[in-house]
Amino acid sequence: MEIERSELNSLKVRDFSLVVHFESGRYENERLLKDCEESLCDYNIVESTANFVSLKENNKRLIDLMETQKAIDEDLFILAEALLSKLENQEVLSNYRDWISYFNKFLRAELDANTWFKAQRAVYNKIANKLVNYAESEKEYILELEKALKNIKMTLYQYEVLILLKLKSNIEFHGDVRQTKTQAQDKLDSFPKDMQIFKNPLQQLFSSLDALMPYQQNK
Numbered sequence: 473m474e475i476e477r478s479e480l481n482s483l484k485v486r487d488f489s490l491v492v493h494f495e496s497g498r499y500e501n502e503r504l505l506k507d508c509e510e511s512l513c514d515y516n517i518v519e520s521t522a523n524f525v526s527l528k529e530n531n532k533r534l535i536d537l538m539e540t541q542k543a544i545d546e547d548l549f550i551l552a553e554a555l556l557s558k559l560e561n562q563e564v565l566s567n568y569r570d571w572i573s574y575f576n577k578f579l580r581a582e583l584d585a586n587t588w589f590k591a592q593r594a595v596y597n598k599i600a601n602k603l604v605n606y607a608e609s610e611k612e613y614i615l616e617l618e619k620a621l622k623n624i625k626m627t628l629y630q631y632e633v634l635i636l637l638k639l640k641s642n643i644e645f646h647g648d649v650r651q652t653k654t655q656a657q658d659k660l661d662s663f664p665k666d667m668q669i670f671k672n673p674l675q676q677l678f679s680s681l682d683a684l685m686p687y688q689q690n691k
């Protein structure tokens with residue numbers, strides 16, 4: 473949030489400065505209008521002309537200030553949208569990181585301990601380091617993981633995306649322990665637009681979770 477806070481402070485400074493200049497320009501307009509009236513009453517054409525020119529220039533400055541204010545308002549709107557989006561994303565991370573861990577507990581039972589450990593290490597290493605492929609020494613274990621995933625109708629890619637989501641979550645974000653599986657699934661209907669890449673793998677997670685724990689009450 474530091475970047476957003478800095479940007480907000482910058483906009484506040486710009487806005488305050490704008491208000492000061494606008495107030496000054498408004499008072500100047502009132503003075504010039506009064507001078508115009510007086511010079512017209514005195515039939516002083518030269519002074520009247522000069523006052524009208526000054527009034528026109530001051531009005532232009534006021535219009536420019538209003539345009540600047542409009543730009544600041546637009547920037548504030550963009551910042552507000554960005555903050556809302558960030559909060560939505562944080563909520564997603566909070567809601568689903570624990571479900572991924574829960575899913576992993578059941579998936580782990582489908583592989584022997586050594587294969588699970590090495591497959592998990594390979595997946596996390598690939599995602600965390602943004603690697604394109606697995607190392608040759610890892611492929612044997614990844615193949616076993618892929619077979620286990622296939623049995624519950626999940627692809628390796630979907631699983632990798634879920635791990636990416638888990639890695640993106642912060643340790644301070646914990647899902648509501650009172651949240652039921654159905655509640656978590658229902659929240660997918662209002663998933664943030666810029667998090668859509670995670671929606672399908674999460675839907676598959678819940679479907680596959682049913683296959684992993686068919687005899688347990690998970691609703």
